[in-house]
Every structure is written in structure tokens, then in C-alpha cells.
Amino acid sequence: DGGITQSPKYLFRKEGQNVTLSCEQNLNHDAMYWYRQDPGQGLRLIYYSQIVNDFQKGDIAEGYSVSREKKESFPLTVTSAQKNPTAFYLCASTALLAGGPGEQFFGPGTRLTVL
Amino acid sequence: RKEVEQDPGPFNVPEGATVAFNCTYSNSASQSFFWYRQDCRKEPKLLMSVYSSGNEDGRFTAQLNRASQYISLLIRDSKLSDSATYLCVGRTNAGKSTFGDGTTLTVKP
Numbered sequence: 001d002g003g004i005t006q007s008p009k010y011l012f013r014k015e016g017q018n019v020t021l022s023c024e025q026n027l028n029h030d031a032m033y034w035y036r037q038d039p040g041q042g043l044r045l046i047y048y049s050q051i052v053n054d055f056q057k058g059d060i061a062e063g064y065s066v067s068r069e070k071k072e073s074f075p076l077t078v079t080s081a082q083k084n085p086t087a088f089y090l091c092a093s094t095a096l097l098a099g100g101p102g103e104q105f106f107g108p109g110t111r112l113t114v115l
Numbered sequence: 116r117k118e119v120e121q122d123p124g125p126f127n128v129p130e131g132a133t134v135a136f137n138c139t140y141s142n143s144a145s146q147s148f149f150w151y152r153q154d155c156r157k158e159p160k161l162l163m164s165v166y167s168s169g170n171e172d173g174r175f176t177a178q179l180n181r182a183s184q185y186i187s188l189l190i191r192d193s194k195l196s197d198s199a200t201y202l203c204v205g206r207t208n209a210g211k212s213t214f215g216d217g218t219t220l221t222v223k224p
Contacts, residue, residue: 048210
């Protein structure tokens with residue numbers, strides 16, 4: 001089955017610890033994205049990558065870091081510099097087609113709680 | 116002002132009702148528009164793309180007005196299973212998507 005997997009589904013960390021969220025896709029999509037969602041709000045873009053070894057900051061990149069060493073993988077690290085990291089984190093991917101980006105598919109998300 | 120603005124609702128309607136959601140966007144670089152559906156504590160899923168000519172998928176009709184920077188979604192004959200949060204999305208040609216905060220719909224028996 002093709003799709004996007006995120007792990008773990010729930011994650012608890014102590015304040016001051018860095019934590020890395022996993023995102024893997026086997027859709028052969030070029031572009032991958034990380035979003036954050038807080039209760040009652042829409043998704044806000046953290047980072048995105050259109051090609052291996054390249055990525056761009058989204059609207060709320062401070063306190064986060066990413067890497068894109070492989071096309072299939074786009075891990076997100078929530079650092080201790082992120083002031084309010086408790087949130088629902090969603091990874092997405094898209095094929096970059098000649099006519100423009102294709103449909104954006106989402107993983108099931110990771111709920112991070114910082115205690 | 117947010118780039119994509121939606122009426123948060125909540126919209127509480129009886130089964131069989133027709134309900135309309137509105138959305139406005141301010142980023143002229145947004146070229147493609149979509150409605151996503153998000154169930155509680157789940158990831159968003161694409162409901163439909165939105166075109167200037169209007170498009171219909173069963174009970175759902177979406178419309179885009181580029182001049183007014185306005186997007187709409189109409190749901191006819193509401194079902195209990197339509198209860199969810201509906202997210203309006205604008206996307207640039209580079210693939211950067213901006214989401215509205217969502218409109219919550221509850222369909223009651």
C-alpha cells in the first residue's frame with residue numbers, strides 16, 4: 001500500500017529535550033511538508049522540501065529543524081528552543097507535476113505533548 | 116489579517132439541510148484552491164479541488180471567484196456523516212499551501 005507513515009502516533013517529552021518526528025512516504029513524491037496544528041486552528045507550515053538535500057522555512061520554522069537526505073524521508077526535530085511545542089504535527093507530500101503540484105496527501109500525524 | 120479566512124462556525128444543521136461555507140484569501144500568488152475535510156483528531160483529507168467554472172461532486176459544489184478572492188462550498192442534503200471540520204486551502208505553484216482555520220459542521224438527526 002502506498003502512503004505516508006508517521007511515527008510515533010503519540011509522543012511525550014520533558015521540557016528542554018529535543019525530539020525527532022519521523023515521516024516516510026513511498027509515493028515517490030518530490031515534495032514533502034511539515035505542518036503544526038493547534039486546537040481549533042488550521043495547519044501552519046513549518047518547513048517544506050521540494051528536492052533531496054534542499055528545504056525551505058515555512059511560516060513558523062523557529063525552534064524546528066529538518067533534513068532531507070532521502071526522497072522518501074523528511075524527519076522533523078523539535079528543539080528545546082521551540083517555546084510551545086505541544087501540538088499535532090502533520091507530514092504531507094505532493095508530486096510536482098508539469099502542470100503544477102498534485103494532490104497533497106497527509107500522514108496520520110503525531111501528537112506531541114511536552115510535560 | 117490571515118491569508119485564508121473562514122467563518123469558524125460552528126454550523127449546526129438538521130439532516131437534509133443545505134449548508135454553505137465561505138472562504139476568502141488575500142495572497143494573489145495562490146493559484147490553486149481546495150476544500151479538505153478533517154475529522155476529529157485525524158489528518159485532513161482532500162474533499163475537492165475548486166475551479167473558477169465551479170465544480171460539483173455529488174452533493175458537494177465548490178466555486179471560486181478570483182476577482183473577489185472568494186471560495187465557497189455548498190453541501191446539499193446533509194448527512195450525519197458530513198459532520199466534520201472543513202478546511203479551505205490556497206496553494207501557490209511552488210506547492211506552498213495556506214490553510215484556513217476551518218469551519219465546523221455538525222449535522223443532527
